[in-house]
Amino acid sequence: MKMFRQMYWTHSRTLLFILFAFFLVILTAPLLAPYDPLQINMNERLLKPSAEHFFGTDYLGRDLFSRILAGGQVTVGTSILVLGIVLLIGVPLGMFSGFVGGRFDRYLMRIIDAFLAFPDFIVAIVLSGILGPGMLNLIFAIVVAKWGSYVRLVRSTVLSEREKDYILMAVVNGLSTFQIIRKHLLPHVVGNVFVLATLDLGKIILLIASLSYIGLGAQPPTPEWGAMLNESTPYFHTSPYLMFILGIAIMFTVLVSNLAGDVLRDRFDVKG
Template sequence: MKQIIVHKPIFLIGGMLILVLTFAAAISFIVPYDPLHVNMKERLLPAGAGHILGTDHLGRDIFSRIIAGAKTTVGTGLLILGAAVVIGVPAGLISGYAGGRFDRIFMRIIDAFMAFPDYIVAIVLSGLLGPGMLNLIFAIVMVKWVGYARLVRGTVLSQKQKDYIILAKINGLGPMRILWKHMMPHVAGNVLVLATLDLGKVILMIAALSYIGLGAQPPAPEWGAMLNDGKAFFYHKPELMIIPGVCIMLVVLLSNLAGDFLRDHYDVKSQKGGQ
């Protein structure tokens, strides 16, 4: 409890900043300048009254592009996590509760997905599908849902032989009712912790894939793509890379702080699905 209290102010600050970023993503259409407008007469301007963070090599307002980029980077990250949870949680619940041959086949599928690092699989899938945000979303969801499925399956396996589940079966509750009423409360905390910790990882994957040209395509504002655009001007105008890099770093850091707090709060132990 003492450790949680010590970290709680950090968690509150981190949570508030994540909410601010999420809000910025939701209202990204309210920006001082059009983030896509090119004005070569104002290229590479320093920060000032007219442009808070200056302009890039095409005269576009950096502040407007950072705010608009929150919708692409943070918003897409939240969308990917939501899709991964929607796919992984039901799959893990059904596999863990059903057991038998179905569970064994399911575990072989999970093992196949987890045999290689997330980044490698996401890059390969994105490369095969071609550049673009839709393909990037599909690729990352395909490597992220398995973690939730495995976590949930392990939780179900640890709970389904306990007395309260046996009593629920004796009382006539069907499998779906048992999963929803008795398993979900045990699953929810673990999933919330994993999703919070995963937010930073997913945002890093989005930025990394966009940086190498497999994600957001020009002129769309996205923090990883902005890093790629600014690398040619790093010595002349380093803030073109520093500003989006700091934004990515802050979101990753804050999501990790929030995940650490939730992990302590829910006292989540390492969950491993049995083979």
Template sequence: MAVLKMKIRKRNWKAGMLVMLLILVGFLAAYTFLFLKHDADMVDLNSRLSPMSLLHPFGTDHLGRDVITRIFLGAQQTVGYAFTALAAAVMIGLPIGLVAGYKGGIIERILMRIADAFLAFPDTIVAIVLSGLMGPGIENLLLAIVFVKWVNYARLTRSTVVNEREKEYIAMAKINGLSDGQIIRKHIFPHIIGNVLVLASLDLGKIILLISSLSYIGLGAQPPAPEWGAMLNDARPYFQSMPSLMIYPGLAIVAVVLISNIAGDYLRDKFDVKKEVQL
């Protein structure tokens, strides 16, 4: 009972921290877009490198553009791109893992050997090489990320399906005349979705870091796009004179990665059926 109470308190703490961070971000976004209403791309050299003020809470950059507006617009790009790449990786990896795990045999061996070939090299190195070969640009970067991330979801799905397909309730479903599609949809997929959600929530932070880091070295989003990694790159020459230009995008990246990790831990506890049964 004491262990169960500690587990519930841990979940409530994570959920409360996640809600507080989201409320803070929502308040800042509302203040920025409803009251300040700056044009993120408007150049004003007379206001370049301005310090914090009521009009510019985070100051302005080297071209006089409002930093807080670009931070929140950058969230649409950095986080939006990350969700896009993550969704594409899941949509590719999940069906492949389902087919490999449920069918087995030669199909499973072929698909898993292909997946093993992708895992032979670190995903970050592969993404950098592919982005360099295809040329700078956010579209090429997203393709490179999907190319290296789908494997994780294929292997996770396959292992879950293999674990479930030999159980008695699957045999009973086959005896009762259910088709393969019905068995997968009604009995196997519910076991997969929890594991995929946990991995996806933890992977989101990694993809955001990957997009930001490759944009920082010029392989991702290109100026004047308000992407956080590109903003860090633009602010490098002014780090000594105005370090806040690099601090704010860096804090935004840390905050989003922290939120995704807290969400991942919360989902992992929520879908951890085995521990709940033991308790």
């Protein structure tokens, strides 16, 4: 059993290290890219992978390796931005709703039930279609699709804690609502939220790539993985490596994010 636990935590640390290394590569993409991702060279269009161009070139002669690095910054960076906004909205609302309750809680839950009645992708694609293409509209659409699940998670955690003796003692001792939330409830919420955010990162990356693929997200010439997949579709039969390499990049990112989320869920003993 001891050997099994050691192997498990070694495996877990390896996954977290891979995730950290991947995000470090994305962060330093401008330093690692050998070419300008926007530079067009029609004399080198659709070149196969080689020592000069590691992943080959696209239909405009742009270096695919450089564009994947830059596209990772857009796709993953936008996903992290969306998560940050969702957390800034969902965590305070969920904590206030769960602790204070009353009419505010009832009305807020009815609104969230209406949003959660539809899959995230449906809400995001409808809003993106109404607002029009563009990354700002895409960010807004995904935030609207995602915020409710975080409010509900935080609220359920607060509801399970607020009737416990240590919370009642804090109320008797005269602590304000803000002090009770900050000192006593927030530490119980952080683990659950962190795990959900890690698991959600892969889903948001897929959402951004999917909506950009159908033209509702990043617009050319911005390098973004979904938009780049869309640009490569006409050349699938002649240059399949264009879509294959991009698909691997998206799949690897989502897979590592989900595995890291599973590790953190076991670490924080989060159920569900």
